[in-house]
Amino acid sequence: MPSPDAASRTLFDILWSRHVVREEANGKTLLYIDRTVIDDVRAPFVFANMKRRDLNIRHPELALLVQDHAVATFPNISNPRIEFAEATRNAAREFGLRLFDVGAPSQGISHVAAPESGFVIPGASYISVDSHAPTVGGIGALGFGCGSTEMEHVLATQCVWMQRPKQARLTLTGGLATGVTAKDIVLRALAVFGRETFAGMALEFAGAASLLSVEARMTLCNMAVEMGARTALVAPDDSVIDWIEARAGIHLASELRDAQAVSSLCSGASAVFDLDVTLECPDAPQITWGTSPAQVMAIDGVTPRGEDATTTRALAYMDLAPDTPLLGKKVDYVFIGSCTNARFDDLEAAANILRGRHVADGVRAVVVPGSRAVERQAAASGIKDIFIASGFVWGETGCSMCAGGGERIASGSRVVSTTNRNFENRQGPDVRTHLASPLTAAAAAIAGAICDPRSLMNGKSQ
Amino acid sequence: MKTFTFVRGKAIPFLLDDIDTDQIAPANLVRTLTPDYKIAMFGHRRASAIAADKPLPFDMPQYAGAPILVTGKNFGCGSAREVAVWALAENGIRCIVAPSFSAVYRESCLKNGILPVVLDEPSHADFAAICVRDDGRGEFVADLASRTLHTPEGREFPFAFDAGEREALLHGLDDVASTLRYVGDIERWETRCEIETPWLRRVSIDTSR
Numbered sequence: 001m002p003s004p005d006a007a008s009r010t011l012f013d014i015l016w017s018r019h020v021v022r023e024e025a026n027g028k029t030l031l032y033i034d035r036t037v038i039d040d041v042r043a044p045f046v047f048a049n050m051k052r053r054d055l056n057i058r059h060p061e062l063a064l065l066v067q068d069h070a071v072a073t074f075p076n077i078s079n080p081r082i083e084f085a086e087a088t089r090n091a092a093r094e095f096g097l098r099l100f101d102v103g104a105p106s107q108g109i110s111h112v113a114a115p116e117s118g119f120v121i122p123g124a125s126y127i128s129v130d131s132h133a134p135t136v137g138g139i140g141a142l143g144f145g146c147g148s149t150e151m152e153h154v155l156a157t158q159c160v161w162m163q164r165p166k167q168a169r170l171t172l173t174g175g176l177a178t179g180v181t182a183k184d185i186v187l188r189a190l191a192v193f194g195r196e197t198f199a200g201m202a203l204e205f206a207g208a209a210s211l212l213s214v215e216a217r218m219t220l221c222n223m224a225v226e227m228g229a230r231t232a233l234v235a236p237d238d239s240v241i242d243w244i245e246a247r248a249g250i251h252l253a254s255e256l257r258d259a260q261a262v263s264s265l266c267s268g269a270s271a272v273f274d275l276d277v278t279l280e281c282p283d284a285p286q287i288t289w290g291t292s293p294a295q296v297m298a299i300d301g302v303t304p305r306g307e308d309a310t311t312t313r314a315l316a317y318m319d320l321a322p323d324t325p326l327l328g329k330k331v332d333y334v335f336i337g338s339c340t341n342a343r344f345d346d347l348e349a350a351a352n353i354l355r356g357r358h359v360a361d362g363v364r365a366v367v368v369p370g371s372r373a374v375e376r377q378a379a380a381s382g383i384k385d386i387f388i389a390s391g392f393v394w395g396e397t398g399c400s401m402c403a404g405g406g407e408r409i410a411s412g413s414r415v416v417s418t419t420n421r422n423f424e425n426r427q428g429p430d431v432r433t434h435l436a437s438p439l440t441a442a443a444a445a446i447a448g449a450i451c452d453p454r455s456l457m458n459g460k461s462q
Numbered sequence: 463m464k465t466f467t468f469v470r471g472k473a474i475p476f477l478l479d480d481i482d483t484d485q486i487a488p489a490n491l492v493r494t495l496t497p498d499y500k501i502a503m504f505g506h507r508r509a510s511a512i513a514a515d516k517p518l519p520f521d522m523p524q525y526a527g528a529p530i531l532v533t534g535k536n537f538g539c540g541s542a543r544e545v546a547v548w549a550l551a552e553n554g555i556r557c558i559v560a561p562s563f564s565a566v567y568r569e570s571c572l573k574n575g576i577l578p579v580v581l582d583e584p585s586h587a588d589f590a591a592i593c594v595r596d597d598g599r600g601e602f603v604a605d606l607a608s609r610t611l612h613t614p615e616g617r618e619f620p621f622a623f624d625a626g627e628r629e630a631l632l633h634g635l636d637d638v639a640s641t642l643r644y645v646g647d648i649e650r651w652e653t654r655c656e657i658e659t660p661w662l663r664r665v666s667i668d669t670s671r
Contacts, residue, residue: 018659021644021648026624030641032648034662035665041493041543053638062665070493084495098667117667123659145542146569147544148544149570149574150569152638153638156638156642159648161637161641163624199562228536228539230565248667248668249668251666252668261661292480310479403489421484423484423485425484425506426489429490
């Protein structure tokens with residue numbers, strides 16, 4: 001294929017073409033994978049099959065095992081899924097693989113710990129058995145989720161067969177209003193574009209996305225998965241290298257700087273996308289009212305009228321009336337955590353709401369840092385103390401209340417959660433989940449009800 | 463890889479859009495190394511439907527043993543958990559007919575010898591209506607060789623299918639062995655990467671931090 005003019009290439013084109021090993025006539029591409037992560041609830045199946053099939057790992061040094069999904073948030077009161085942790089440790093030993101084990105300094109949620117530790121870097125292709133692998137698009141890495149059997153193939157060949165996805169660009173316009181975060185922007189994008197518009201596509205966030213912090217860019221890319229995107233990207237800039245330097249160290253950062261590793265990673269001025277759309281950043285915090293991440297409203301809005309079966313079923317599950325406000329609705333449980341919103345930025349933003357205030361009576365509020373590194377930074381900066389003084393319970397790093405590693409939430413509870421999925425029963429049988437930003441979650445914990453975080457911000461910009 | 467040539471049997475209509483993998487295989491029912499897929503498959507939805515005395519098709523006697531599932535768009539969205547494919551396979555499902563699938567779920571189907579058939583929306587609506595009318599009485603056929611669905615009354619619904627994926631399913635080709643025929647290409651890529659972007663070839667993690 002003739003190499004297209006640099007100005008017309010998209011960021012995705014650049015990353016994809018660098019990783020093409022082979023192209024078939026029908027468009028199927030053998031794509032090289034620079035880094036793989038296998039988490040604890042898939043590793044036991046993946047490696048049992050690797051043994052059964054007598055498959056060798058082509059590059060063990062490019063793989064990483066992570067304990068996240070099955071980690072007990074509260075080792076004393078919740079039921080640890082010991083068999084997964086043990087099987088994952090055994091697999092690491094047997095296959096000679098790097099493991100971020102429970103309690104290790106680099107442990108964390110796959111897509112939080114992998115970029116923080118320097119394992120996944122800008123320009124790398126990354127595949128994980130967890131759907132939220134595209135989170136690393138926030139540092140300019142090309143992430144894909146896959147199934148367990150596909151992972152066996154990746155480990156054995158260091159490659160994946162994929163049809164080149166179509167490409168979309170979502171240009172964010174406007175700026176961040178008070179109380180509005182990356183989570184609110186991406187929830188708004190879900191409300192506007194739903195779960196089909198970008199299905200199967202490579203999605204680049206452009207425009208105001210470049211003004212966001214590296215953590216916030218990862219939040220955008222994380223939730224692009226809920227829009228059905230196959231992968232998501234934000235063009236990396238120097239702030240990404242600075243972010244890496246602060247976390248993974250000067251050595252890696254210097255190497256990436258010297259190599260000008262991110263300088264060419266952006267879409268050209270005349271790049272053409274299959275779909276090119278814009279979104280005005282919302283002027284108010286957003287929250288889900290239903291059982292799909294696309295069932296979103298402004299925090300001060302009203303629920304839909306419920307004229308179709310899907311809406312009616314979702315409202316009934318959520319125990320909400322049509323055409324009524326959510327503000328003031330009593331909340332039983334608040335969770336701040338997950339690969340969407342458990343990075344330092346997220347905890348810091350929530351702490352600004354919590355400082356000098358206390359969680360309302362009758363609310364259980366849980367915060368789980370995305371990694372040990374986040375936890376250390378939170379402890380060192382006093383953020384952890386603010387959470388604890390406010391009455392939040394601090395849990396062990398892991399996926400926690402997003403993936404069943406946490407505690408049991410009583411049936412019928414109303415939860416405000418910074419996670420990415422509000423499906424029926426996701427956080428427990430008949431648990432009603434409202435997805436929102438860390439600011440909105442913190443405000444709900446303080447108010448004991450769904451609350452506009454701006455009312456607790458004294459007009460100060462966060 | 464498991465083979466798929468054709469399957470003959472009843473077709474279950476479960477015509478909802480956006481069925482996510484949490485519904486197909488709820489985390490709390492599959493988070494063990496040896497899940498009971500008979501109970502886990504659509505576990506929460508089936509239990510609450512039975513409690514309300516309105517069982518889902520999966521628990522209706524006329525659909526017992528049905529190998530074909532007819533469902534709505536964006537099937538298998540959400541978590542990448544492959545247990546959501548294994549749960550259907552262990553309950554005898556061999557073919558899923560939908561207007562669209564999540565990409566990861568579709569790939570996992572292929573790896574497990576389950577045929578994911580995509581019909582355009584009008585054809586799908588037609589096929590689903592026949593399936594609902596049939597109500598578990600007749601035999602449908604999903605034939606990969608001819609890329610056709612056959613209804614009990616003899617109507618045919620052709621479907622498109624990638625040629626390479628079709629070969630792999632029909633012959634149960636081993637995916638790893640197939641790819642390793644190109645090991646020379648893989649090695650050449652690795653050598654070029656060492657020269658052009660060597661930092662991608664080395665993992666440097668400072669574990670003392």
